């Protein structure tokens with residue numbers, strides 16, 4: 598770790614980071630990276646710590662004096678400002694961010710993504726502290742191309758679908774499509790942070806992740822999360838594969854996504870942390886434009902990869918079509934296509950994603966199989982016995 602330099606050749610000084618939402622999927626990978634490869638300290642704030650337990654215990658770990666866990670709900674805890682003051686940089690990851698919640702718990706979604714983030718922005722601004730805030734690719738909403746006639750040749754022109762931080766509009770559906778409660782709350786907090794930068798000099802970076810996936814994402818229903826819970830697609834499909842049941846394709850599985858391996862994405866965040874002069878004042882797409890599939894293709898690929906890593910043949914009917922109303926309830930809507938433009942992050946940080954979709958699914962599903970297959974078998978045999 599000695600002699601680490603930034604992109605401009607300057608020595609990197611150890612800093613203290615207040616990481617809010619450190620116990621989640623992204624937070625756990627970021628903590629892991631910071632502990633194993635950097636000298637920085639982390640004040641890890643979350644209501645849960647299961648996903649970072651391996652970094653907190655035992656006290657003999659090499660980095661034991663560089664990470665502290667604070668069990669704090671940022672909605673109502675006066676200790677938050679003190680932690681932000683103690684740190685050089687705050688990273689805010691805390692949010693409700695699973696689509697099944699956006700239309701069924703729209704108030705919690707809006708409070709979590711806008712109201713609860715307000716004090717974090719305010720404390721950073723008032724105390725002259727740098728902020729890296731996690732927004733989302735969902736702020737782009739639907740593509741312009743989605744509104745062209747189905748057979749229009751313009752749909753092939755990247756100008757109508759590639760998403761650019763400084764050019765693309767944010768296109769959401771009507772208010773009764775409560776799916777957009779999340780994207781809209783994230784958009785408003787982005788605008789507020791930008792305004793704090795413009796009017797009060799807040800040093801900020803906004804991150805728009807495009808479907809980061811990998812180990813520890815969300816939960817497997819009935820094993821380490823509620824039986825009736827609906828996580829994001831990676832965990833939904835993993836759960837189906839582990840239980841040998843068909844993967845459910847919402848509205849035909851036609852929506853398109855680009856998936857990026859969490860470990861590639863974390864490299865980008867580390868560059869932002871350690872190169873403030875290049876990252877401050879910017880909004881960055883972080884995704885992998887080369888890994889585009891529609892959800893049906895994702896299901897097919899996951900089925901093949903899971904057969905390979907588990908040694909089990911796939912079931913006779915591997916997918917099942919369901920309507921979005923049946924799966925998510927009233928008020929669901931969807932982003933049609935999400936390809937990140939990489940110009941800004943390339944120019945500022947020289948970063949590029951590396952891992953191909955097949956490879957990232959192979960390492961992720963190997964982890965899912967190793968972590969959950971036995972627990973699922975036991976849970977299923979108990980249900981059958983009862």
Ligand SMILES: NC(=O)c1ccc[n+]([C@@H]2O[C@H](COP(=O)([O-])OP(=O)(O)OC[C@H]3O[C@@H](n4cnc5c(N)ncnc54)[C@H](O)[C@@H]3O)[C@@H](O)[C@H]2O)c1
Pocket residue numbers: 617618619620621622623624642643644645669670671672689690691692693694709713731732733734735805806807808809810815
């Ligand atoms: N994973 C992705 O692909 C993705 C895509 C777009 C945006 N994001 C954004 O990145 C951030 C992190 O996402 P993630 O995938 O790690 O989600 P996650 O749900 O795994 O992590 C969020 C963490 O925040 C914590 N948290 C929520 N409310 C809190 C509160 N009031 N007080 C303290 N802790 C609280 C949760 O307990 C959880 O551990 C979110 O802001 C999300 O909107 C993620």
Ligand SMILES: O=c1ccn([C@@H]2O[C@H](COP(=O)(O)OP(=O)(O)O[C@H]3OC[C@@H](O)[C@H](O)[C@H]3O)[C@@H](O)[C@H]2O)c(=O)[nH]1
Pocket residue numbers: 694695696732733734735806807808828829830831833834844845846847848850852854892931932
């Ligand atoms: O079992 C399932 C689960 C999901 N899906 C579909 O798969 C696609 C991806 O769904 P995900 O649950 O991963 O979530 P989305 O990509 O729609 O949104 C995510 O994007 C960025 C972040 O801000 C959030 O993490 C989340 O909002 C959607 O089209 C969804 O309808 C299925 O077809 N079957």
